[in-house]
Amino acid sequence: MVLHLNMDIISLEKWGVEHLGAVESMVENTLSYAENKTFFLKAVANPNIIILLTTESVYLELKPYIKREILILLTSNPKFYFWSIHNQYGSRFKEHICHIESYRGVNVKIHPTAYIEENVYLGDNVEVGVNAYIASNSYVGNDSYVGNGVVVGAQGLELAYNGNEKIMIKRYGGVKINNNVHIMDNSVVSKSVWGITELQDSVSVSVLCNIAANCSIGKLTRMSGNCLVGGSAKLGENVILGPSVTIKDGIKIGANSRVRIGSVVVQNYPENSDISGNFAYEHIKNIRNFARFRNG
Template structure:
């Protein structure tokens, strides 16, 4: 494709970018900065990474296109304050392969509430009280075994289990008895759930994942948890029952949020940290028990 086609796409998306260079250059592929190729698009975060040696190597590549926050003399540049986002929006539009919308013959699908252009992979089990929104993708071996609504444009990766009972017990003397879970799971639009993550059904109120929540692989979401919009939940994280994660929060790898704890808006819980008490808005906590490190500035678009 010509660079001019990329610029036209960004214009239709309302992206605030400027361009320097030759708009008739041809782009065939994408690369990282360790593997420079002709006719390729790249991105760079700051000038710190734009060494003189790298720039000279880029100049030797035919029709190199750099997405960056500054102009580089002699190289085609799409200049933006958010190079990573612009770069991957270009890749998603021009290079990603469209997936055929099919329901595998090897899937067990008991519901008829399936939207348009939904893909359900081999080995999935979808219960009869499940509703799946338009353009959602369920990769192989996803199990949904409780009342569950899934919004539009969601992607659920292999091995995810949605709807097992949470770990809730009451005691008669010294003998524990399981608490029967009566509610389900509600998942918003544009939600992604990583491979082998488990999301428990609600006990007396639904477990809720709001729009644009992104959950990494191997996470555990307990019963009655609510995760608000735009949260990032990274690999190995455990969110215990009835916790609440407010919008735009970030839970780092292997972090733990204990039951009934609330993590505030734009807050961050650090790697291997345990939030055992409420975390205020816009702060970073670290350690066990997690303690405050510093204020967090709101992310700019």
């Protein structure tokens, strides 16, 4: 069935929608969107997608590829209206919402200037520094330190545009900081749109770092000052980031890897990698290329 999207008559319950997500969704009864041919074909081939927002031009070109029942909602701006539906109805889907019960363990030290919202878990021996802020649906495990001016559970600035109109995308997820994690002054950990941003056991984060939404930082990973880890990036165990490293969103770096000072990482790397440069490259090859350039 094909309809033109009307935000005033959306009925997700009637349509059987149980999830909002990407066209690769592994969850049944998902509503998604596709702005181009590639994502449209993925969506109509994925039986979990039951409703798809797309443009009329994409639909008309590719409708012969639709081989199953799916509701197509036509709109001039699928991305914008998908996130509009998310903002309006997302709180109805329990699997979207991270809900953490308020808890205070033993020997918790919170500086008087720090601000802790409701639905925050603080384990035993947690210390929260001067002017730190911990937003709702955040979990901080035992023996962890949240330094001066640190923000845990930041909303982040993620927008969807429709001409001159814009909306800020709501975040229903949370943050999980596991045991023995140290986050130093003025660093920021953003909460996820859905699910959690996670720092596993014994992660160390130096000053002025920014960890974006839905990242997973493996245990024993160390981040030097002024690092930026883009959204949905995955760092394995015992990864070392040098000062001022930038990692593009969605990147995966395997365990026991080293990313050297000032690197800008825009591709995935396996375990035990040693990488450097802007854009980052395997470190030894990078050095050899530089030597050849320097020597003419």
